[in-house]
Amino acid sequence: LPALSFRPLAGIPEIRPGDDLAAMIAASLGDASTAGLLIAIAHTVVSKAEGATVDLTTVSPGAQAIELAAGQDKDPRMIQVVLDESAELIRAERGVLISRTRHGFVCANAGVDASNAGGSDLAILLPRDPDASARRIRGGLAALGHGLPPAVLITDSFGRAWRHGQVDVAIGLAGMDALDDWRGRTDAEGMELKATWLAIADAAAAAADLARSKDSREPIVAIEGLERFVTAQDGPGAAALLRPLQEDLFG
Amino acid sequence: LPALSFRPLAGIPEIRPGDDLAAMIAASLGDASTAGLLIAIAHTVVSKAEGATVDLTTVSPGAQAIELAAGQDKDPRMIQVVLDESAELIRAERGVLISRTRHGFVCANAGVDASNAGGSDLAILLPRDPDASARRIRGGLAALGHGLPPAVLITDSFGRAWRHGQVDVAIGLAGMDALDDWRGRTDAEGMELKATWLAIADAAAAAADLARSKDSREPIVAIEGLERFVTAQDGPGAAALLRPLQEDLFG
Numbered sequence: 001l002p003a004l005s006f007r008p009l010a011g012i013p014e015i016r017p018g019d020d021l022a023a024m025i026a027a028s029l030g031d032a033s034t035a036g037l038l039i040a041i042a043h044t045v046v047s048k049a050e051g052a053t054v055d056l057t058t059v060s061p062g063a064q065a066i067e068l069a070a071g072q073d074k075d076p077r078m079i080q081v082v083l084d085e086s087a088e089l090i091r092a093e094r095g096v097l098i099s100r101t102r103h104g105f106v107c108a109n110a111g112v113d114a115s116n117a118g119g120s121d122l123a124i125l126l127p128r129d130p131d132a133s134a135r136r137i138r139g140g141l142a143a144l145g146h147g148l149p150p151a152v153l154i155t156d157s158f159g160r161a162w163r164h165g166q167v168d169v170a171i172g173l174a175g176m177d178a179l180d181d182w183r184g185r186t187d188a189e190g191m192e193l194k195a196t197w198l199a200i201a202d203a204a205a206a207a208a209d210l211a212r213s214k215d216s217r218e219p220i221v222a223i224e225g226l227e228r229f230v231t232a233q234d235g236p237g238a239a240a241l242l243r244p245l246q247e248d249l250f251g
Numbered sequence: 252l253p254a255l256s257f258r259p260l261a262g263i264p265e266i267r268p269g270d271d272l273a274a275m276i277a278a279s280l281g282d283a284s285t286a287g288l289l290i291a292i293a294h295t296v297v298s299k300a301e302g303a304t305v306d307l308t309t310v311s312p313g314a315q316a317i318e319l320a321a322g323q324d325k326d327p328r329m330i331q332v333v334l335d336e337s338a339e340l341i342r343a344e345r346g347v348l349i350s351r352t353r354h355g356f357v358c359a360n361a362g363v364d365a366s367n368a369g370g371s372d373l374a375i376l377l378p379r380d381p382d383a384s385a386r387r388i389r390g391g392l393a394a395l396g397h398g399l400p401p402a403v404l405i406t407d408s409f410g411r412a413w414r415h416g417q418v419d420v421a422i423g424l425a426g427m428d429a430l431d432d433w434r435g436r437t438d439a440e441g442m443e444l445k446a447t448w449l450a451i452a453d454a455a456a457a458a459a460d461l462a463r464s465k466d467s468r469e470p471i472v473a474i475e476g477l478e479r480f481v482t483a484q485d486g487p488g489a490a491a492l493l494r495p496l497q498e499d500l501f502g
Contacts, residue, residue, distance in 0.1 A: 002259040003256055003257070003258050003462075004256065004258075004458065004461055005255065005256040006254070006255040006256070006450040006458075006461040006476075007255075007258070008256050008402065022324075036322055041334065052379055060412075104413065105413075106413040121428060141372075157449070158436070159501055160411065160412070160450075160453075160501060161357065161411070161412040161499060161501035162356075162493070162494050162496070162499055162501075163420070163453070163492050163493065164430060164448065164450065164451065164491065164492050164493070164494050165430045165448045165449055165450030165451075165453070165492065166448060166449060167449070167450050167452060167453050167454050167457070168454070169414070179415060179416045180414075181361070189291060195416060197415065197416045198408070198416055198417060198418070198460065199411075199414065199415065199416030199417060199418050200416075200461060202411075202414070202416070203417050203418050203458055203460060203461045204461060205456035206418065206453065206454035206457040206458060207255065207257075207454055207455070207457060207458030207461070208476065209449065209454060210255055210451060210454045210455060210458070211254075211476070223353040225461075225462070240415070241414050241415050242413070242415070242417065242486055243413050243414055243415050244416065245413070248412060249465070250349060250357070250410055250412035250413075
């Protein structure tokens with residue numbers, strides 16, 4: 001296999017609504033070939049470019065948000081936004097809201113981040129349709145570049161069952177397989193493989209977050225060495241990673 | 252930050268009980284400096300070297316194992332081994348056993364893998380104490396090498412709540428922080444960071460699995476670019492990642 005490497009893109013400015021992320025990525029990549037490359041993007045910059053944000057001064061919290069905020073040192077307007085983004089509130093304990101989002105993700109605060117960039121209090125939502133966002137950015141890169149565009153991965157940091165801390169996972173994807181299916185296949189010695197359905201897009205997302213410094217502005221990471229998973233078609237995206245609730249074994 | 256890169260080690264043979272993994276790693280690394288390096292090792296080779304295996308011909312399944320195997324096309328002896336490795340059986344559905352292991356990991360089949368290498372049916376257990384295994388291998392590398400030894404990470408593939416597929420996580424660790432704690436710290440613009448407690452050892456484990464081909468023998472991966480997390484002391488290990496069951500929010 002080729003070496004696997006992760007490199008944050010330089011020169012990505014603060015993102016504003018309407019910004020063309022594909023053009024910014026293409027400018028940072030320069031003339032290098034993008035065939036087989038995977039570009040991992042922290043969802044916050046995608047959300048900002050798409051205007052998937054809510055100005056908290058426009059939010060009137062309802063009774064449930066006010067009740068959930070009480071005694072938790074939380075802004076009830078922010079909780080209202082989390083409730084608005086939730087298809088189902090799964091748990092509300094010790095100031096943490098776990099919900100299933102409209103997209104089907106199970107995560108803390110429905111994936112909503114707080115920002116006070118530019119002096120205004122904003123809630124940054126997840127992109128409306130992260131797989132569509134990934135396809136759009138990939139399409140932009142195809143139009144700007146030469147030959148096969150890179151695959152595009154959109155990430156967010158999720159907590160996990162039974163383990164401390166967060167890791168980044170794939171929430172949007174275009175041009176790469178989300179899963180590598182070895183079920184029923186055999187290894188070099190003809191033995192059936194055991195761990196055989198690998199969430200490769202999640203693994204790439206997790207490591208992309210390791211490649212950027214948290215206190216500098218490096219939301220976009222170029223990944224080399226996953227050529228074997230990059231596809232000409234956009235494919236089914238990160239939605240392929242969602243396990244239906246009724247099939248869940250761990251949650 | 253330095254580039255983050257993952258490279259499988261060449262020349263690792265089939266592992267037998269009593270093999271000296273540190274010597275094999277040192278031989279593969281050659282004269283290169285190991286300061287700041289992280290060595291990720293698939294747990295199966297650690298278990299084989301430590302003799303953490305069970306010959307299934309020696310196992311007499313009990314009533315519970317026979318009942319769980321019934322109608323599931325499962326070997327009741329293998330299920331007996333899984334039960335023996337479980338502190339608590341959390342779920343038994345559709346042929347999948349989810350348990351909490353004696354170490355405190357929540358995973359399928361108590362982390363037990365099947366192997367028929369060499370013609371005998373073996374159950375490969377998790378190492379008895381994976382953090383101790385990581386410390387021992389690191390100690391061996393320190394004795395063989397020059398200056399600060401690499402950090403050592405032992406991995407296994409776990410399923411996740413609400414998501415398809417498996418990713419590798421850290422089950423043993425020595426010489427590196429398992430978590431990067433940014434809670435209360437601020438970013439380049441002085442804003443408080445949101446996703447702020449990063450399970451860096453799990454992220455490194457996930458990507459190490461991407462760096463090896465599943466059908467060749469590449470159980471050990473050298474990772475460069477995480478120098479900032481490598482420590483002189485062995486530290487608390489991967490046990491720091493375990494969330495007490497009563498504090499779990501997602502499971």
